[in-house]
Amino acid sequence: MLVVHVHVRIRPGQAEAFLAATLVNARASLGEPGVLRFDVLQDQADPEHVVLVEVYRDDDASAAHKLAEMMAEPRQSTRFAAVFPDAAQSWATSPP
DSSP states (O other), X not given: OEEEEEEEEBOTTOHHHHHHHHHHHHHHHTTSTTEEEEEEEEOSSOTXXXXXXXXXXXXXXXXXXXXXXXXXXXXXXXXXXXOSSOSHHHHOOOOO
């Protein structure tokens, strides 16, 4: 299982559009067989900082989910191995 935290810095004035496009992408991603979870978190103190938490069954299921034209700088990501919960079904989110 692969957990990726993606830190995005959104261009000034683009937060609302970025979030709208990201929600479409997140919902569609949940329909992909290898995607267990796709969370979108907005920094309360800095609305132009968004963290995406992407959980995949394995490295092969990981795919690029970017909206680069709205980003103020390249996205930064950190890849993690899940320790707990360790079962894929514990992470799975059913598509809306």
